[in-house]
Each structure stands twice: as structure tokens, then as C-alpha cells.
Amino acid sequence: MQPNITPLKTSDDSITFHNSDVDETYHSKSGAIEESLKKFIQPSNLNKLRRAVILDFCFGIGYNSACAIDNFQGDEIEIIALENDENILNKIPDLNPDFKNFKIIKELIKNNENRQIKILNTPINQDNRPDIPLKITLIVDDAKNTLKDLPDNFFDIIYFDPFSPKKCPDLWTEDVFKEIARVMKKGANLTTYSCASQVRKNMIAANLLPKDGPIVGRRAPSTIAIKE
Numbered sequence: 001m002q003p004n005i006t007p008l009k010t011s012d013d014s015i016t017f018h019n020s021d022v023d024e025t026y027h028s029k030s031g032a033i034e035e036s037l038k039k040f041i042q043p044s045n046l047n048k049l050r051r052a053v054i055l056d057f058c059f060g061i062g063y064n065s066a067c068a069i070d071n072f073q074g075d076e077i078e079i080i081a082l083e084n085d086e087n088i089l090n091k092i093p094d095l096n097p098d099f100k101n102f103k104i105i106k107e108l109i110k111n112n113e114n115r116q117i118k119i120l121n122t123p124i125n126q127d128n129r130p131d132i133p134l135k136i137t138l139i140v141d142d143a144k145n146t147l148k149d150l151p152d153n154f155f156d157i158i159y160f161d162p163f164s165p166k167k168c169p170d171l172w173t174e175d176v177f178k179e180i181a182r183v184m185k186k187g188a189n190l191t192t193y194s195c196a197s198q199v200r201k202n203m204i205a206a207n208l209l210p211k212d213g214p215i216v217g218r219r220a221p222s223t224i225a226i227k228e
């Protein structure tokens with residue numbers, strides 16, 4: 001049976017969805033766009049990079065990718081995005097969130113209407129900065145499988161955004177973080193909303209050094225983890 005995925009307006013007026021299978025929302029109810037900007041993009045050091053290679057781990061409706069493109073000030077950006085649920089991807093064409101570059105996300109999804117195509121390479125220039133090369137690849141499969149095929153020491157930044165460790169424990173394990181650490185460059189960073197102690201223990205076991213990220217929309221901090 002397909003999950004019931006219903007829209008929900010968050011406190012910054014941006015739209016997210018609730019998924020009935022996991023009984024969770026895709027973003028914080030305190031603000032979907034705010035969460036993307038303040039918990040993922042701003043703490044990730046994106047703007048220290050001239051060329052950024054990003055892994056969007058659990059793409060959902062693409063807010064983290066769109067927000068990264070909007071805020072990037074460097075010369076070249078490449079994003080590889082992983083998502084396993086076409087039901088949530090199908091919501092994207094009807095969305096109009098407040099990102100300058102959300103049309104790039106819509107274009108990416110439009111190219112995926114033939115459901116046989118699992119891998120997309122969409123080089124699109126940004127309207128507002130047409131001289132900047134941008135490449136997004138969306139891989140529709142279980143992220144644990146896809147990770148195994150990604151190259152060593154490749155990514156500068158990981159936006160790590162599965163459903164919660166309670167609802168989706170298989171994506172927050174030591175083994176997954178070891179694979180994530182393998183694909184990260186030395187000094188690369190991962191940002192995520194969770195600060196659960198078991199999650200941080202699993203990161204440490206994978207040679208990722210976690211520290212507190214910003215406190216946004218709740219009392220607990222998010223996490224920034226650096227590959228040592």
C-alpha cells in the first residue's frame with residue numbers, strides 16, 4: 001500500500017509533508033525552509049568552497065539541494081542526491097517554495113517521468129548566475145545500496161537527512177556512517193538535525209567527529225560532524 005503523504009504548512013509558512021507510514025514530517029514543523037537553511041546549509045561551510053561536491057542523503061522534496069544552490073557563492077557545484085521513494089518525488093512538480101532555484105529541482109524531476117530512468121545527469125546553469133556550472137544527479141534507490149557505488153574521498157559536504165533514528169534506524173548505523181566517511185574528503189563535513197547520543201557514538205566509531213550545530217526550532221542542537 002502507498003503511504004499517505006499529506007501537505008502541511010510549517011511555522012515559516014513553507015510547505016512540507018507528513019508521511020503516514022513513518023508518522024513523521026519531512027521537515028521540522030517549526031519551519032521547513034528555515035530548517036534547511038539553518039541546520040543544513042549554513043553550518044556546512046558551503047561558502048568557503050570555490051568548487052563544492054555535495055551528497056544530499058535523502059533528497060525528499062529537494063529543499064536541501066535547492067537551498068544549497070541558492071546560497072552557493074563559488075564557481076562550480078555538483079550535487080548527488082539519493083532518494084528511494086517516487087511517491088515523494090511526485091509531489092515536487094506542484095510545489096513552489098521560496099527558493100530562487102527550485103525550477104532546477106522541478107526540471108530534474110520532469111526528466112525522471114520515465115520511471116525506467118533511475119539516474120539523471122542534469123547540467124543546468126543557474127538563472128541568476130548563468131556562468132556557474134551546476135550538475136545534479138538524482139539516484140532513485142535505497143541510499144545504503146547507492147552509497148556502496150560512490151567513489152572514495154569525493155564529497156566536501158554531506159546533508160544527512162533521513163527520517164528519525166527511531167523510525168529509520170537502518171540509515172543511522174555505524175556501518176552507514178563508515179560508508180559516508182569513506183566517500184567524504186578529509187576535512188569534509190556532514191550536517192544533520194539529530195543530536196541523539198547513539199547517533200554520535202556511531203559517527204565517532206566511523207571516524208567522524210561530531211560537535212553541536214545550531215539550535216533551531218527546539219531546545220536541542222543539531223550536529224556537525226567532520227571527517228578527521
Ligand SMILES: C[S@@+](CC[C@H](N)C(=O)[O-])C[C@H]1O[C@@H](n2cnc3c(N)ncnc32)[C@H](O)[C@@H]1O
Pocket residue numbers: 025026027036058059060061062063064065082083084085088141142143144161162163168171
Ligand atoms: C526527512 S525526509 C528528507 C527531506 C529532504 N531532505 C528535503 O529537504 O525535502 C527523509 C527522506 O528519506 C527518504 N528515505 C527513507 N528511507 C530511504 C532509503 N533507504 N534510501 C533513500 N531514501 C530514503 C524518504 O523517502 C524521505 O524522502
